[in-house]
Amino acid sequence: MATTEKYVGQPVLRKEDPELLTGRGRYTDDLSVTGMLWMSVVRSPFAHARIKGVDVSKALEVPGVVAAFAGSDFEWAGPLLMAWPVTDDLKNAPHMPLTTDKARYQGDGVAVVLAESRGAAMDGAEVVDVDYDPLPAVTDVEVATEHGAPIVHDDFGTNESYTWSLTNGKVDEVFANAPVVVRERYRIQRQVPNAIEPRAILVEPNAASGHFTMWSSTQIPHVLRTAMALATGIPESKLRIVAPRVGGGFGSKLQVYPEEALALAVAKKLGRPIKWVETRSENYVATHHGRDQLQEMEIAADEDGKILGYRANILANMGAYLRIIAPGTPVLGGFLYCGAYMGEAYHVSITGVYTNTTPVDAYRGAGRPESTQAIERAMDALARRVGKDVVEIRRMNFMPPFTEATQSIGGLMIDSGNYPATLDAALEMFDLEQMRKEQQARRDAKDVRQIGIGFSTYLENCGWGPSKVIGNVLQYAGGGWEAATVRCHPTGKVVVITGATPHGQGGETVYAQVAADELGLKVEDVEVLFGDTDISPNGWDTYGSRGAAVGTPAIAQAAARVREKARKIAAHELEVPENEVEWKDGAFRLRGAPDVARTIPETAFAAWRAHNLPSGVEPGLEGSAFFDPENLVFPFGAHICAVEVDTETGKVDVLKYVAVDDIGTVLNPMLAEGQVIGGVVQGIAEALYEEAVYDDEGNLVSSTMTTYAIPGAPDVPSIDVGMPTSTPSTTNELGIKGVGETGTIASPPAVLNAVVDALTPLGVTQIDRPATPETVWRAIRDARNGTGGAA
Amino acid sequence: MTNVSVTVNGQSREADVEPRTLLVYFLRENLGLTGTNVGCDTSTCGSCTVLLDGESVKSCTLLAAQAEGHEVTTIEAMADGDTMHPIQDAFHRNHGLQCGYCTPGMVMAAASYLQENPSPTEEEVREALEGNLCRCTGYQNIVTSILDAAGSMSGAKA
Secondary structure, eight states, rough: OOOOOOTTTTTOSSSSHHHTTTTOOGGGGGGOOOEEEEEEEEEEESSSSSEEEEEEEHHSSSSTEEEEEEGGGGGOOOOOOOOOOOTTTOOOOOOOSSOOOOOOTTHHHHHEEEESSHHHHHHHTTOEEEEEEOOOOOOOOOOOHHHHTOOOOOGGGSSSEEEEEESOOOHHHHHHHEEEEEEEEEEEEOOOEEEEESOOOEEEETTTTEEEEEEEOOOOOHHHHHHHHHHHOOOOGGGGEOBBOOOOOOOSSSSHHHHHHHHHHHHHHHOOOOOOOOOOHHHHHOBBEEEEEEEEEEEEOTTTTTEEEEEEEEEEESSSSSTTTTTTTTTTTTTTTTTTTTOOOEEEEEEEOOSSSOOOOOTTTTHHHHHHHHHHHHHHHHHHHHHHHHHHHHTTTOOOBBBSSSETTTTEEEEEOOOOHOOOOOOHHHHHHHHHOOOHHHHTTOEEEEEEEEEEEEEBBOOOOOOHHHHTTTTOSSSSOEEEEEEEEEEEEOOOEEEHHHHHHHHHHHHHHHHHHHHTOOOOGGEEEOTTTTOOOOOSSSSSIIIIIIIIIHHHHHHHHHHHHHHHHHHHTTSGGGEEEEETTEEEEEEEEEEEOHHHHHHHHHHHHSOOOOOOOOSSSSSEEEEOOOOOOOEEEEEEOOOOETTTTOOOOEEEEEEOOOEEESSOOHHHHHHHHHHHHHHHHHHHTOOOOOOTOOOOOOOOTTTSSSOOGGSSSSOOOOOOOOOSSSSSOOBBBSSSSSHHOEEEEEEHHHHHHHGGGGGOOOOSSSSHHHHHHHHHHHHTTOOOOOO | OEEEEEEETTTEEEEEEEEBBBBIIIIIIIITTTSSSSOOOOSSSSSSSSTTTTTTEEESSSSSGGGGTTTEOOGGSSBBBBOOHHHHHHHHHTTTOOOOOSHHHHHHHHHHHHOOOSSSHHHHHHHHHHOOOOOOSSTHHHHHHHHHHHHHHHHOOO
């Protein structure tokens, strides 16, 4: 039966939920294969040490241990894939799955032990004898660039890997002549992504055929298959990678990890299935980290605060090795140091720096949270300097509304935008006047608990991405299209196969919504298959808010091809020319006699039987498409945060948080809001709580869930979300922008601006991240002593 | 090896395990009840929360042998056939889960808490969830789900 019900835009409940809610979802660690061995990785306790020898013999004496290997026991076809050489002269040290010469960070893999049980593998790893010669370590990104700093990769003679820069307009002239120049310096502290499911891998070899199946808790089975072929020499045609249920990623599972290559290589060596499951403590050192930048941000303006130019110099900590997209991660924010604002001149310079730390790569937002916090905090500094309100300074500098792609001073061709509109909507939801009154009352009363209000009127770029742009302009090695197949079964059910790899976002549900609408079906008649390279041979997986913006148009295109063929069959069956049937209310209907109709299931049945197909029409009803967008997409919005700061203890509580985001067409408002709320809370945690801390020797001090402050339910507020679509994207026909990362991009500066606003009467003009009670307390004390604040 | 016998989801189950085996691995690896997840090794995240004699406990904090003679309830026993438990149903209707990994622990923690406090406030629910971490949802829809479940469960009783 055809249905006229439309699903896009409706809060359709998730197809994923029943199995996940009843404990029947299968994550990688839930899978076992008969005869499998457990793998444990021996990791360097030193951040920097020469390896003089590795002796695995004691491990082999542990009951249950079957084999143990050092790095020198492996011959690799190539290093782990690093796919983004952002400059031609970038210095990339090949990252091999086990290091053989030096350990370059605490957690660097040195050997592996294979055993019949998880416990025996760990016991064996404990007794592998590695002869380390410890070396001085460098963890701080600025110190690493100084003369005499320990060198992470000896051959380079420097820790600087690359400098990427972008200049638009006469930057030096603008800054030299500007009446006002604001100079800010920010440290973006390192984050540990902490997906609640640690990584896990299971490899099953087939010795007779030479095929290997790998289940991995990964965001990127398709990219990983290619990368594994390059590292192990096992051809892609004999490699099947499956991402079953994945317990969160946030970028940390957008990676090609040593353990994945090792599990494959060991399975090949021993001819047995191999399982590896990361412990949480191991996750802290062995799964990549995020952020970690030092930013110098400048704005040139006239006396009124009208912005003339932007200049940002960024040191980006890469950790010990360049991982899959690490050099490009800060560059993703490189076009956004002007935010949603106008200007005449723009310069950004980003230098990637090696240190003796866990490699840094994409973490929810990847580069844009960093640039957004720089510009949004600098906007407040500019407002303070010229004596303007923080709302007014934003309004007077916004790019005016536009519905066709428009060039920004940061070099982006932005799809569409209406920045004042989201600010207006957020102000209406927030009731600024009332909160300002309360703030003033507390100030007048010299209340211990002061109120601050912070804004973030962000713009971001996502929907990774247009292959020509990311390849030819950004020097990314891969593509950014997405693939889809829509297959209609004879009894009316439809299977959608996508090359995207949703891992918690609700892709199964929204993809089914779109396909159901395109084909006039019920959403429950559509099954969505993904995350298996044998089922969906092509794809670029899920990250960079691309699942909706790039994955969905591919499905709509594939469905359109199904309809194109079905129209021929429908017309033939109705014995009329094609142009006499129209697609209306979910079926092909005879013009003027809409009750004479054929549905997609009816044409699918006809195409399956093939008894009476029009001449030249092949049997079967399915369509495939590859969608490669011409441009990125550019969500934006306004977030407003009110905090209460206890000026005696430094404790910050979020009182109220309003998030208004324009994400173009909203496919499922319930899921979109869920993405915003989760992202905002993750960003609040970044602003107030979380920091990966290394000591001078390179030991990760915040190395467990007890010492790294992931907030719990009592620590965070409820978020008020508004989502008025005013500007559909012009990048895809569905008008979709992205929503997966907007929350983490927008929220940290809103929170930090609020903290500074609360403390302005005390003379505080700058606050470090995260704004922990100690940090806030020290800022207040320094301001009282006349030693704080530089803006 | 030690023989451990525990009543799990109403059935007496036993297995020979290494003495160091944690309850969560006994459930997952000896009994095949993989709905209970492991998210950390410091008893912080709460993903492995089950009911022990009706009260929530992180199943990584107990040795399997310590559960000898006790009754354990896991996420697999919460639904009644195809009918989800009101807490599971509330999570579904309120989008209280994204990746789903913390979800079984959240549901079990909520089941135990709503026994103690059948009509909690939002703040009380937030406090009750202190031992269960979620990285996806920002907790908001989890809290909404539990408040919703509290309503429907007390309504069902009335």
